[in-house]
Amino acid sequence: MLELRGVRVVYGPGAPPALDDVTLQVGAGECVAIVGPSGGGKTTLLRSINGSVPIVAGTIRVDGVDISTLRGGALRRMRTQLAVIAQQHDLVDRLLVYQNVMAGALGRWSTLRALRFLIAPTSAEIAEAREALGGVGIAEKLRERTSDLSGGQQQRVAIARALVQKPTAILADEPIASVDPQLGEQIVALLCSVARSRNIALICSLHQPDVARRNFDRVVALDGGRIA
Amino acid sequence: MSSAVFPPDLSPAYLRALTVPVAQTIGMAAAGMLVAFAAGIPLAVVIGTRAPGHRLLGTVLASLRAIPDLTLAILAVVLVGLGPGAGVAALALFYTAMIGRVYGSLFLAADAAPLEALRATGASRISLAAFGLIPLTLPDILTFGTFAFECAMRASIIVGAVGGGGIGTELIGALNALDYHRALTLVIVLVALVAGVDGLGMLVRRDPRLALILVPAAAIALWFDWPQIFAFRHALHTFAGMFPPQLRATQIASLPLLIAQTLLIALGGTLIGAVLAAPISLIAARGLAPLPVVLVVRRVLDVARSIPEIVFGLILVVSAGIGPLSGAIALGLHSAGVLGKLYAETFENVPAAPIASLAATGARPLAIAAFGFIPLALGPNVVHTLFRLEWNVRAATVVGLIGAGGIGQALFEAQQLFFYKEMLAYVLVTWGLVALSDWFGERLRIHMGWHFIAG
Ligand SMILES: Nc1ncnc2c1ncn2[C@@H]1O[C@H](COP(=O)(O)OP(=O)(O)OP(=O)(O)O)[C@@H](O)[C@H]1O
Ligand SMILES: [Mg+2]
Numbered sequence: 001m002l003e004l005r006g007v008r009v010v011y012g013p014g015a016p017p018a019l020d021d022v023t024l025q026v027g028a029g030e031c032v033a034i035v036g037p038s039g040g041g042k043t044t045l046l047r048s049i050n051g052s053v054p055i056v057a058g059t060i061r062v063d064g065v066d067i068s069t070l071r072g073g074a075l076r077r078m079r080t081q082l083a084v085i086a087q088q089h090d091l092v093d094r095l096l097v098y099q100n101v102m103a104g105a106l107g108r109w110s111t112l113r114a115l116r117f118l119i120a121p122t123s124a125e126i127a128e129a130r131e132a133l134g135g136v137g138i139a140e141k142l143r144e145r146t147s148d149l150s151g152g153q154q155q156r157v158a159i160a161r162a163l164v165q166k167p168t169a170i171l172a173d174e175p176i177a178s179v180d181p182q183l184g185e186q187i188v189a190l191l192c193s194v195a196r197s198r199n200i201a202l203i204c205s206l207h208q209p210d211v212a213r214r215n216f217d218r219v220v221a222l223d224g225g226r227i228a
Numbered sequence: 229m230s231s232a233v234f235p236p237d238l239s240p241a242y243l244r245a246l247t248v249p250v251a252q253t254i255g256m257a258a259a260g261m262l263v264a265f266a267a268g269i270p271l272a273v274v275i276g277t278r279a280p281g282h283r284l285l286g287t288v289l290a291s292l293r294a295i296p297d298l299t300l301a302i303l304a305v306v307l308v309g310l311g312p313g314a315g316v317a318a319l320a321l322f323y324t325a326m327i328g329r330v331y332g333s334l335f336l337a338a339d340a341a342p343l344e345a346l347r348a349t350g351a352s353r354i355s356l357a358a359f360g361l362i363p364l365t366l367p368d369i370l371t372f373g374t375f376a377f378e379c380a381m382r383a384s385i386i387v388g389a390v391g392g393g394g395i396g397t398e399l400i401g402a403l404n405a406l407d408y409h410r411a412l413t414l415v416i417v418l419v420a421l422v423a424g425v426d427g428l429g430m431l432v433r434r435d436p437r438l439a440l441i442l443v444p445a446a447a448i449a450l451w452f453d454w455p456q457i458f459a460f461r462h463a464l465h466t467f468a469g470m471f472p473p474q475l476r477a478t479q480i481a482s483l484p485l486l487i488a489q490t491l492l493i494a495l496g497g498t499l500i501g502a503v504l505a506a507p508i509s510l511i512a513a514r515g516l517a518p519l520p521v522v523l524v525v526r527r528v529l530d531v532a533r534s535i536p537e538i539v540f541g542l543i544l545v546v547s548a549g550i551g552p553l554s555g556a557i558a559l560g561l562h563s564a565g566v567l568g569k570l571y572a573e574t575f576e577n578v579p580a581a582p583i584a585s586l587a588a589t590g591a592r593p594l595a596i597a598a599f600g601f602i603p604l605a606l607g608p609n610v611v612h613t614l615f616r617l618e619w620n621v622r623a624a625t626v627v628g629l630i631g632a633g634g635i636g637q638a639l640f641e642a643q644q645l646f647f648y649k650e651m652l653a654y655v656l657v658t659w660g661l662v663a664l665s666d667w668f669g670e671r672l673r674i675h676m677g678w679h680f681i682a683g
Contacts, residue, residue, distance in 0.1 A: 050348060076350045076352075077350060078350075079347075079348055079349070079350040080349065080350035082348070083348070083349070084344075084345060084348035084349075085345075086341055086344070086345060087341075088341075090341040090342050090344065090345035091342055091345070092342045092346075092359060092360055092363050092364055093342075094363040094364065094366055095359065095363050099359070103346055103349060103351070103359050104349055105349075106346065106349045106350065106351035106352070106355045106356075106359065107349045107350025107351060108350075109355070111352045111354045111355055114351075114352075114354070114355040114358060114359070115354070115355075115358055118358055118359070158345070161345075161349075165349055
């Protein structure tokens with residue numbers, strides 16, 4: 001349930017807009033791929049949706065709420081609705097796998113609960129982590145050290161973390177840029193299938209138009225900050 | 229003179245009498261560090277997550293750190309009264325600033341991508357620290373934490389020397405009573421304590437949970453020293469009596485001389501340290517000297533490192549008399565221990581490939597040293613030496629109090645005579661001097677393109 005209308009982003013005075021009049025709607029359970037040349041504005045688009053990049057014109061609504069009106073705690077609560085998956089290296093590799101997975105719950109947990117979890121996780125919490133890991137096919141890695149996992153497995157952990165977040169939408173910025181093409185396609189397919197089955201809106205930037213066409217409901221091309 | 233010092237007094241009665249001061253010294257260090265970690269880590273999180281006001285906080289911590297620990301201890305003794313409470317207060321303040329600042333910079337340098345991902349989940353700052361900042365920087369945090377604790381143990385003895393209690397106070401007592409046998413015993417105890425902390429540090433780096441065994445010790449020490457720390461009314465009253473800081477005209481006129489003396493002690497000490505360390509480090513580096521030699525020399529350097537400047541100073545006062553030269557030698561001996569180790573490690577870390585290709589030309593050892601080792605090791609060693617110089621400016625204000633001269637001596641004399649307004653003025657001058665030398669050192673390193681985190 002994302003709605004962008006006439007969104008414009010300018011990084012500095014005199015710079016050309018990185019996003020220009022972008023209008024886009026993504027429904028629950030819908031999977032949209034963003035493709036386009038380097039510098040086209042894919043990262044900027046994804047970052048503007050979770051409020052990391054300020055917009056200078058237009059509106060972005062998440063579940064009907066205009067995110068540009070949110071500040072501080074309200075923005076933080078909104079972000080819990082938007083799971084982010086990055087290219088790579090966005091796990092804390094010294095933590096155990098289940099700890100990284102449950103980091104997805106940090107937004108809804110109190111700080112005290114978060115600290116207690118690190119020291120003494122309950123069996124319900126472990127079960128939740130196992131369930132999420134099962135969803136991406138690596139339940140058996142639950143108690144391993146994250147740094148011992150392969151690159152593709154780590155990307156699955158990142159997806160599991162996103163699932164634990166129980167988000168309205170997942171924003172994935174080139175999630176397969178650092179794994180080999182075959183594995184990449186598997187991960188994209190997995191991402192789309194979990195989004196559909198859990199009714200999550202998915203926006204995913206990609207460099208491979210063919211992978212995008214094969215797996216996504218819709219493919220949007222961004223060039224020079226405009227939807228082509 | 230040697231028979232006046234040797235053998236150390238190891239009589240059972242004396243050793244038994246030492247248990248309380250030893251426990252006090254360990255307690256002060258542990259309690260000071262407990263407070264420092266408890267207060268410093270949250271401050272570091274504020275800096276590391278760039279919370280509002282983090283810049284101001286960083287500046288405040290940096291400037292607090294510029295007051296030498298002994299100067300803080302003198303202030304604390306005046307404010308809190310004699311005893312371990314003063315020592316704990318001084319150590320806690322100094323090391324809170326140190327932990328806050330250094331951990332803050334470690335957090336700022338942590339891998340950005342995982343943190344960005346955690347932030348995107350809507351995690352609070354504390355969760356961000358627990359799930360991201362701390363695990364991401366754990367090895368550095370532990371290494372620096374142990375280093376800081378080692379420093380605190382030394383400092384705990386130092387603050388004892390101005391009336392903070394523990395074996396520092398014992399040492400001053402023994403020296404005043406001209407009982408050098410006991411003084412030597414105390415120096416040996418001190419070396420053993422620092423070695424103990426070092427060993428504990430190695431274990432903690434292997435299993436961080438071991439650090440928890442210190443918590444009870446620290447808590448007990450805090451419990452005993454608590455009432456004194458919070459003798460607030462007395463402290464406030466005394467503090468008010470320090471204002472406004474002032475110096476008489478003749479004292480102001482002599483300030484440049486005092487500052488020059490302090491700087492000369494620092495410079496001389498660094499020079500002595502470097503000159504001693506250069507040849508020693510060659511036989512302390514694995515690969516340059518036979519292993520048994522290396523191990524023995526390293527031990528000697530460890531001992532030199534674990535004896536604080538002021539303790540060397542106290543020993544020298546006995547044998548060489550009071551004065552700036554004694555101060556510089558005291559700094560030099562401690563610096564030789566530190567620099568010898570650092571130089572040796574630099575030599576060990578010199579990349580093997582260029583040396584191997586030099587050796588392949590059939591070059592003789594001396595030529596390999598001249599064309600390979602020395603040029604490759606020069607950069608880091610210059611940085612180490614400059615850092616030591618910076619540190620020695622601080623230390624030079626400290627050895628002043630045993631009569632080495634300079635600003636430290638003036639400060640101590642003012643305190644002894646209860647001239648608190650003058651004392652505060654000298655504290656401020658010391659602060660400014662050290663802050664300026666820190667700032668200058670930092671500029672210089674940036675200018676030379678060397679970025680290191682300063683302890
Ligand atoms: N932080 C920034 N400051 C200034 N300009 C930026 C910043 N980030 C991106 N830009 C500019 O905005 C435009 C869009 O960049 P963006 O990173 O969104 O592209 P992209 O489609 O993600 O590219 P890539 O495929 O290489 O990741 C580019 O011209 C880029 O130079
Ligand atoms: Mg990008």
